[in-house]
Amino acid sequence: MSRFDGYFLRQLLVLFGFFTLVLVGVFWITRSVSLFDRVISGGQSAMVFLEFTALTLPTLIRTVMPMAVFAAAVYATNRLSRESEMTVMLATGSSPWRLARAVFIFGLIAGLMMAAISVFLRPASVDQLERRQAEVAGDVTAQLLNEGEFLHPAPGVTVYIGQIDLDGTLHEVFVSDRRDDANPVSYSSTTAYLVNNDAGIHLVMVDGVALRLNEQDKTLSSTLFEDASYDISELTSSGDMAHRSLEAIPTVEFIEDIEAASATYGFTHGQLVEELHQRFSWIAICITVALVGYSTLMLGSFSRFGLWPQIFGAFTILIVLEGVRGFVAPIVIDDPKLWPILYGPGIMGIMISCLFLLVAGRPLIRQRNRQDVAVPSPV
Structure with a gap:
């Protein structure tokens, strides 16, 4: 890894940490208001509220992490371009493909963190949260006093x-x-x-x-x-909390014997397959959003006003990919054999990024196209 790769990667990681903290804080405040009202009005202490909040953090972090990865990639690339650092590197012979190495490593690091959260931490936290909710709901004394x-x-x-x-x-x-x-x-x-x-x-x-x-x-x-x-x-209002939700089932049980898990928890085979591969698809999403944010901005030329058209284009691509993810999920539930299409949005995003980097790496093509448009027709 060159010095520029290390410099670029540090910029990405610092911005990723910043955006993650900001987004988690915003979403946490929004959700904690209703949670605090439900817990305190049920006669529970503030410690129970803090416990419930801590157990919801893995789910919250998984939700905001792709947004933080995308924001870090876009902001870092835009700043390096605006301060001419990216222009200097391209002028010295480094191609957009070469500069994308730091972005790919950044996406891979974010994907590994997402793997720990989505595959292990979130199911365990959801399971513990449901158990504690059942205990709190069954605490008649706290409800009556x-x-x-x-x-x-x-x-x-x-x-x-x-x-x-x-x-x-x-x-x-x-x-x-x-x-x-x-x-x-x-x-x-x-x-x-x-x-x-x-x-x-x-x-x-x-x-x-x-x-x-x-x-x-x-x-x-x-x-x-x-x-x-x-x-x-x-009067205990615990309900049927002994029944695990789909999100609370450990990933190991999916992998070891998915048919046994279906019989135990009462979910269909398609629901279990979709949940299992959705947990792993979040890893590819982290890599995809980082590459899409970087490659789209590389299509723009130097401008002191930033690369706002390219930023808007990258954001639009992510919205389309997210829409595709929501579309393919019901298909897999109906037919579990089609589970590979759950990784389709991530693969589509990577292919779009490679196409953009290919175009950005051939500036003569774009320059020739602009010249052809600019040359007036002979009278």
């Missing part, structure tokens, strides 16, 4: 607690259970306690009244009690 709020821990159930003492005593407790439409019941008590034992979680209410409505007879009966136990174990 909110003063002065009407809470709905389950469909048809409403709970209100007026005050909570430091020793855990609950005051002004109201529970409305409408899960049985024929016999809805409401409990009200001055004090109550949460008791967790082997039989489950119970709300023990003291000095209260139970109101039961009989829909058939249209009668309301009331029962005064000194103490009553209400089982709230069934």
